[in-house]
Amino acid sequence: MKYIDIHCHLDSEDYNSDRSEVLARLKNTGGGAITIGPTLEESKKAIEIAEANDNVWACIGVHPEGETEFNENEFEEMVKCPKVVGIGECGLEYFVMKKEETEKFQKELFIKQIKFAIKYDKPLMLHIRPSKKSQDAYLEALDILISYKKEVGEKLRGNVHFFAGDVSIAQKFLDLGFTLSFTGVITFTHDYDEVIKYIPQDSLMSETDAPWVAPVPWRGKRNEPTYVIEVIKKMAEIRGEDFETLNNAIIQNFKRVFLLS
Numbered sequence: 540m541k542y543i544d545i546h547c548h549l550d551s552e553d554y555n556s557d558r559s560e561v562l563a564r565l566k567n568t569g570g571g572a573i574t575i576g577p578t579l580e581e582s583k584k585a586i587e588i589a590e591a592n593d594n595v596w597a598c599i600g601v602h603p604e605g606e607t608e609f610n611e612n613e614f615e616e617m618v619k620c621p622k623v624v625g626i627g628e629c630g631l632e633y634f635v636m637k638k639e640e641t642e643k644f645q646k647e648l649f650i651k652q653i654k655f656a657i658k659y660d661k662p663l664m665l666h667i668r669p670s671k672k673s674q675d676a677y678l679e680a681l682d683i684l685i686s687y688k689k690e691v692g693e694k695l696r697g698n699v700h701f702f703a704g705d706v707s708i709a710q711k712f713l714d715l716g717f718t719l720s721f722t723g724v725i726t727f728t729h730d731y732d733e734v735i736k737y738i739p740q741d742s743l744m745s746e747t748d749a750p751w752v753a754p755v756p757w758r759g760k761r762n763e764p765t766y767v768i769e770v771i772k773k774m775a776e777i778r779g780e781d782f783e784t785l786n787n788a789i790i791q792n793f794k795r796v797f798l799l800s
């Protein structure tokens with residue numbers, strides 16, 4: 540494998556007209572990807588895509604924005620599929636959703652998936668987005684995760700997707716043994732530079748969140764996993780590291796967290 544996009548949505552209808560070409564570009568350039576199913580139905584599709592492509596893996600779960608339940612029995616068979624490498628994306632979404640109205644539901648949904656991940660010994664793919672100018676969702680998610688960490692130790696693990704917190708929040712996730720991933724957004728804002736420099740090489744991951752947030756030079760267009768190269772290049776530039784070294788470290792991180800654990 541030459542590079543990895545650890546978070547994209549290949550089942551998205553944005554790829555309905557050319558999904559096989561998008562997947563071929565990924566394969567032909569030596570790339571790998573984890574495709575995420577944010578609902579029950581999309582989780583099924585994510586598994587189908589992963590099973591049909593050696594270089595694609597799947598995460599299954601329920602996104603906090605969807606306002607749908609997580610029923611363990613609906614996911615029990617799916618989680619046994621060898622191509623399922625994580626649970627999520629799950630977490631807390633206070634940017635789009637009104638915290639006051641949905642906090643209780645979201646926390647229950649999140650906890651169900653944490654327990655499920657622990658039961659089946661899978662890493663979590665976290666989606667955490669705080670209210671405007673706040674770190675609320677990060678702090679509350681950390682409270683929940685820390686309490687489970689005390690109970691189960693190493694069994695609680697994973698990655699924080701689309702990380703947008705500051706250095707102190709990053710450190711709290713590092714203390715829990717989580718990795719942090721960044722998207723193409725870092726190619727058109729300096730907001731993430733400080734935290735990207737701060738995170739140790741063995742705790743960084745690369746992602747696209749495709750079809751959304753395409754990196755420069757495709758900003759505003761449809762994104763796809765091959766574009767993750769631009770995200771890795773930018774992280775290397777910000778950190779003052781060479782591309783190959785960082786890219787190899789990210790591939791090792793992906794294997795350690797999602798394939799070997």
Ligand SMILES: [Zn+2]
Nearest residue numbers: 546575628748
């Ligand atoms: Zn996503």
